[in-house]
Amino acid sequence: MRKLFTFAICLAALVGAAPAGAQQYRVIVNAQNTTTTLSKEDLARVYLKKMSTWKNGAAVTVVDQGPKSPVRAVFSMAVLGRDVPTMKNYWQQSLFSGRGVPPLEQPTEAQVVAFVAANPGAIGYVSGDAQLPESVKTVTVTQ
Amino acid sequence: MHRHNVRNLAIAVALSATTAGAQGFTPQNVEVHGFGSWNAGATNNENMYLGSQNRGSSRNADAGFTITGHMDEKLSFVTQVQFDFTGQTQTSLDYVFGQYDFNDALKLRAGQVKQPFGLYTETIDVGVIRPFLTAPQSVYGPTANIAEAFRGVGLTGNLKLFGGSSLDYDVYGGGLNREEYEVTLDAYRVMQGRRPWSAVSDGYGTEITDQVYGGRLMINPPVAGMRLGASGYHGNTNEQPIPGRGDVQTVIYSFEYMANRIGFRSEALREWESDHDRQNGWYYEGSYRLFGGWQIAGLYDRATTHLKGKKPGCAAPCSDRPVLGESMLGHKEIAGGLNYYFSPNFAMKLSYHHIEGNRFAQPNRDDLVAQLSAAYAAGATTSPLPNTTNAMLLGAQFSF
Numbered sequence: 009m010r011k012l013f014t015f016a017i018c019l020a021a022l023v024g025a026a027p028a029g030a031q032q033y034r035v036i037v038n039a040q041n042t043t044t045t046l047s048k049e050d051l052a053r054v055y056l057k058k059m060s061t062w063k064n065g066a067a068v069t070v071v072d073q074g075p076k077s078p079v080r081a082v083f084s085m086a087v088l089g090r091d092v093p094t095m096k097n098y099w100q101q102s103l104f105s106g107r108g109v110p111p112l113e114q115p116t117e118a119q120v121v122a123f124v125a126a127n128p129g130a131i132g133y134v135s136g137d138a139q140l141p142e143s144v145k146t147v148t149v150t151q
Numbered sequence: 152m153h154r155h156n157v158r159n160l161a162i163a164v165a166l167s168a169t170t171a172g173a174q175g176f177t178p179q180n181v182e183v184h185g186f187g188s189w190n191a192g193a194t195n196n197e198n199m200y201l202g203s204q205n206r207g208s209s210r211n212a213d214a215g216f217t218i219t220g221h222m223d224e225k226l227s228f229v230t231q232v233q234f235d236f237t238g239q240t241q242t243s244l245d246y247v248f249g250q251y252d253f254n255d256a257l258k259l260r261a262g263q264v265k266q267p268f269g270l271y272t273e274t275i276d277v278g279v280i281r282p283f284l285t286a287p288q289s290v291y292g293p294t295a296n297i298a299e300a301f302r303g304v305g306l307t308g309n310l311k312l313f314g315g316s317s318l319d320y321d322v323y324g325g326g327l328n329r330e331e332y333e334v335t336l337d338a339y340r341v342m343q344g345r346r347p348w349s350a351v352s353d354g355y356g357t358e359i360t361d362q363v364y365g366g367r368l369m370i371n372p373p374v375a376g377m378r379l380g381a382s383g384y385h386g387n388t389n390e391q392p393i394p395g396r397g398d399v400q401t402v403i404y405s406f407e408y409m410a411n412r413i414g415f416r417s418e419a420l421r422e423w424e425s426d427h428d429r430q431n432g433w434y435y436e437g438s439y440r441l442f443g444g445w446q447i448a449g450l451y452d453r454a455t456t457h458l459k460g461k462k463p464g465c466a467a468p469c470s471d472r473p474v475l476g477e478s479m480l481g482h483k484e485i486a487g488g489l490n491y492y493f494s495p496n497f498a499m500k501l502s503y504h505h506i507e508g509n510r511f512a513q514p515n516r517d518d519l520v521a522q523l524s525a526a527y528a529a530g531a532t533t534s535p536l537p538n539t540t541n542a543m544l545l546g547a548q549f550s551f
Contacts, residue, residue, distance in 0.1 A: 049315045058309045058317065060255055067224050089375025091411045093440070096495035098376075098409070100280045100550055103184060104217060105273035106229045106246070106265055107307075 032082045032136050035147045036121065038128045045148040052087050054131060056098075057108045062129065070111035071123050071132040079117070079135045087149075180221040186277045187214035190284050190500075190546025198540040200504065200512040201285055211546075212236040215245070215276055225252045233276055245276065246300050256308040260323075263300045267307065267321035267367040268382045269403045269418055272297045278548035282414060282438035282448035283488055284500050288511045289432030289454035290420045292482075295331035295358050296401055296430065302326050303363070315373030319380075322366040327386070329358040332511075360386035360399060369405070376410030388424070397425040414438040429457045438490075448488035448502070454510055456480040475526060478534045481508035497549040504542040512540040 035051065037043055043062060046054070053059035060068055073080040075092055084092050099110035114120045117134050124130040125143035140146070189212040194200055202211040215233035222228070231245040248262030265273040271286040275297075278284055290296055303325015310318045365384025371377070383402035403420040419433040431454065438448040458480065488502035506512045513519055513536060526535040 053311070053317070058255060059311075060252075089410065093492075093495050094376065094409060094411055097280055100277065100495070101274055104186065104277045104280070104550070106217075106219070106248075106250070107273075109182060109219065 033079050033086070033133045034136055034138065035131065035133050035149055036124050036140065036144045037131050037147050038124055039143050039145050040128045041145070043147055045150055047150050048087060051149055052089075055088060055111065057102075057111070066129045069127050069130040071120055071130055072111040072113045073117065073120055073133070074113055074115045077117075079133065083133050182219045182221075183216060184219075184551060185214065185216045186279065186548070186550040188212065188278045188284070188546060188548045190544055192542055192544040192546075194512070195541040196537040197514045197518060198506075198509070198512040198537055199515060200506060200540055200542040201288075201544060213276070226250070227252075231276075254308075256310050258307050259304070260307060261304040263302050264305055264323065266298050266301050266327060266365075266384075267305070267323070268297055268365070268384065268401075269367075269420070270405050270407055270416055272299070275299060277550055278546075279496060279498050279550045282436065282446065282490060282500075283450060283486065283502055284544055284546045284548065287418075287432075287434035287436060287450060287452045288484070289434050289452045289482060290403065290418055292454075292511050293330060293332035294422075294430055294432070294454070295329040296403075296420055296422050296432065298327035298329045298360070300327065301363060301365075312370075317371045319369040319371065319378075320367065321382075322364075324364045326359070326361045326363055327384075329360055329388070331358060358388045358399070360388040362387045374408075374410075377408045379404075379406045381405065399424045412440040414440075431455045431457075438488075444492035444494075444498075446490040446492060448486075448490060450484065450486040450488075452482065452484040452486070454482040454508075456510065475523065475531065475534055478509040478536055478538050479513065480510060482510035482512075483507040496551055497547070499547050500545070502544045504540075504544065506540040506542065507538060509534070509536045509538065512542070 035046065041062065042064065050059060054068055055070060055072075057070065062068055073083075075096070081092055084090060084095055088095060090098070099108075102108045103110065112123075114123055114132075117138055120132040120134060121138070121140065121144055124132045125141060131147075134140070190202065191211070192200070192202060213233060213235045215231055217229065217231045220228045226249070228247075228249050230247045233243050233245050235241045235243070244263070246263055246265050248260050248264040250258055250260045252258045267273060269290060271281065271291050274280060275286060275291060276299075285291070288294075301323055303323060305321060305323030305325075307319075307321045310320065312318055363384055363386035365382070365386075367380065367382035369378045369380035372379070381402065381404050383400065385398065385400040388397055388399045399422065401420065401422040403418055405418045406416065408415045414437065416436045417434065420431065422430040432452075434450060434452040436448070436450045436452075438446055440446045484504055484506045486502055486504040488500060490498050490500045492498045514522065519536070522535040
């Protein structure tokens, strides 16, 4: 069993590396949010709902793009290290084990922006060239 | 898991409705999700396996609903009701518990709570998230290794560790019911020279287990989709229909890697019961997503059971032909599957299973007893049960 685990860990390390998705997406929060930077690790924890509050204690409201969105595919691989179908499976496990519900999905990028603009604790992501209103701001994602 | 009548559904709905009314639920904070499964199957002999029979069977179907109500950011309630359409329709109340989130690292759960044990116990009814129609039988079959829920209180949470890793933990205490298809009891009788047809049950026994304490630790290393850890519990069991108190302890080691096209899970379990048996189970389960919605899957599954009455020198009366019951203690399975996912929420699955042993593949209860009785009376020195079984299963599973 120990050999198997070692082999599996090595295999996963070889095939599981996520390609970089830099500049292909931007992470956005409400303009009232004081957060300006997030590490990629914390961003992943937010999107896996393992980190549910901002540093000031306010609740995080996570919003995802629709399942067929190209920017979601990029974000999912770059930040979560897994493709969208795998994340769907992950959330079904989480949902039916009573440990968390998946992020709210918004079907269009404009609706993601509007949702974040309307909710002070919200966080979302958009494509790199998306036009943003003053009611939302971009967060820098560090490694 | 106790099977109740439809009254439970009414109770669950009434509970939800009462709670909703008291706290002013709105559609935004109540979520309803569901799942379902149907499968048909056939075997190449009189042994049945996972509901499949020699001439084919398509009577296996079940469905369920999970209702989650979020009272506020910290307090939520979860209820799951399941309907089983195999034979007579039955309804069971799988879970009903409340959860209070102090923070991400500390959450309290109380009620009839999903048992955090291994990889599949909490989602054992939701087939669409695994590559085969059922979870591996060595660990999740009718072996009394797991209980779907515990009654009591528990703590759970996620702790951020160093280097991008984190730890999911659970601790709990209370009681639980473990169900077992009592083929080991039959084997025990045969090996001790007792007649198996003196059994008083229809084959299923419930082990009511109290004074339970247990937990689970799962590490999420900085490799996306990987987790590994261990779970276990200790309790005091009152076995039915043969009453008898005894300690039981079970531990399982788990590994999972689910990333993109590759899925791999492996677990190794050991259970000890102070009064008689000891069970081991382990499996390797892999899957690979091809193109479109196609997926292939493979499984190696193994279970062994050791009874105190098995060896010469056991407590009297001992059988002079213990070999008659030995095949009912072992299970070795190799399976391959081909799945098509119309979406992550709906899949059709076809699988072929080659099984050695009668721990989980055996004739129906009446035929089992009749064959063993006839063999015993005839002075047979080998088991009358077909030791090798081939089964083909086809099914559909969904969730929403």
